[in-house]
Amino acid sequence: MGVWADQLPARVAVGGSRALVVAVLAVELVVPGGWGDADRALLLAGLVVGVPHGALDHLVPRIVLGRRAPHPALLAAGYATLVVVVFLAFRALPGVGLLAFLLLSVAHFGTGETAVADLRAGRPPQAAPLTAAAFGATVVLLPLAAHPTEVGPLVAALSGGAAGLTPGQARAGVAAVLTLAALAGVRLLRRGDHAVAAELALLVTLVLVVPPLAAFGAYFGGWHAPRHLARLVAADPVNAADLAAGRLARPLGRLARQAAPPSLAALGALAVFWLAADWPESAATALMLVAALTVPHALVVAVLDRRAGPPRTTPRGSRAGVGS
Numbered sequence: 001m002g003v004w005a006d007q008l009p010a011r012v013a014v015g016g017s018r019a020l021v022v023a024v025l026a027v028e029l030v031v032p033g034g035w036g037d038a039d040r041a042l043l044l045a046g047l048v049v050g051v052p053h054g055a056l057d058h059l060v061p062r063i064v065l066g067r068r069a070p071h072p073a074l075l076a077a078g079y080a081t082l083v084v085v086v087f088l089a090f091r092a093l094p095g096v097g098l099l100a101f102l103l104l105s106v107a108h109f110g111t112g113e114t115a116v117a118d119l120r121a122g123r124p125p126q127a128a129p130l131t132a133a134a135f136g137a138t139v140v141l142l143p144l145a146a147h148p149t150e151v152g153p154l155v156a157a158l159s160g161g162a163a164g165l166t167p168g169q170a171r172a173g174v175a176a177v178l179t180l181a182a183l184a185g186v187r188l189l190r191r192g193d194h195a196v197a198a199e200l201a202l203l204v205t206l207v208l209v210v211p212p213l214a215a216f217g218a219y220f221g222g223w224h225a226p227r228h229l230a231r232l233v234a235a236d237p238v239n240a241a242d243l244a245a246g247r248l249a250r251p252l253g254r255l256a257r258q259a260a261p262p263s264l265a266a267l268g269a270l271a272v273f274w275l276a277a278d279w280p281e282s283a284a285t286a287l288m289l290v291a292a293l294t295v296p297h298a299l300v301v302a303v304l305d306r307r308a309g310p311p312r313t314t315p316r317g318s319r320a321g322v323g324s
């Protein structure tokens, strides 16, 4: 086979996510009125499609550590407890909660991008703080700074009424994120990572051009989630033989079966929150739930990143993939 077996899922996810983001951009630029009022629908769709990417978190330690890992049922109970505690803490201290959520999100999305880039390049995951910060800030902070009016009501609902950014702060925020992205882009180009630099430019364009809620929905559900799932599929030794034979359908079926129950539980809670209030409280409470899911999810992904090794060197050879 011409590619690393481990890289097959990532190649598919990368191709699909690029095409989706380009399509979302094209709608904004070509269709009269762009996304218009459909931005909320795209945010909701992105959240719904994106939630399952964390639904295998309680199984990740077993994938990574094998039998030495605590039992998945124990992990699921701890995970669910942490979600409830963080959700209640966010509600009690919304200002601090929002700040912490944004910073954790920058780190989580940013390191997710560098981990996928490393997997595709066939090298072990390595710390790339500048690239990670640039990606994370682009998808989390740039929408807030570039579109303060559109996100204002949602940010106020999430933060317990805190005033949004002043025009001066927003301009400074945009300049800071664009400078960071430019520095990271130049460094990536110098290192020969042209595709990653182009992806950073694509995401910057998405966030600047497309309304912020639509842009975030597209990124979360159409880019971050499939790429993360691709890493999990590649990391699970159970999938090794299928991937080596170039088969993705069976690994994806297994993943869907395992992810269904936790996804339905989390989506049920999301639906209740979304339907129980009017905009923007509906979206704010749903995002608080996402924030609560983010804490254990980011912890699990950090473990995955630390334990990851280089891809297998032979399609069916000894396992040294993301999860080894």
Ligand SMILES: CC1=C(/C=C/C(C)=C/C=C/C(C)=C/C=C/C=C(C)/C=C/C=C(C)/C=C/C2=C(C)CCCC2(C)C)C(C)(C)CCC1
Binding pocket: 050, 051, 052, 053, 054, 055, 056, 057, 058, 075, 076, 077, 079, 080, 083, 101, 102, 104, 105, 108, 139, 140, 143, 144, 151, 154, 155, 158, 212, 213, 216, 261, 262, 263, 265, 266, 287, 290, 291, 293, 294, 297
């Ligand atoms: C396993 C399990 C489970 C499940 C889980 C899951 C399902 C998970 C998921 C996870 C996830 C799902 C995660 C996520 C993450 C996310 C994030 C990290 C986000 C972020 C966001 C942001 C940052 C935003 C921002 C903003 C604002 C704030 C405003 C407006 C504009 C914007 C949108 C930009 C349960 C619990 C059932 C049980 C136990 C076990």
Ligand SMILES: [Fe+2]
Binding pocket: 053, 108, 112, 224, 228, 297, 301
């Ligand atoms: Fe994630």
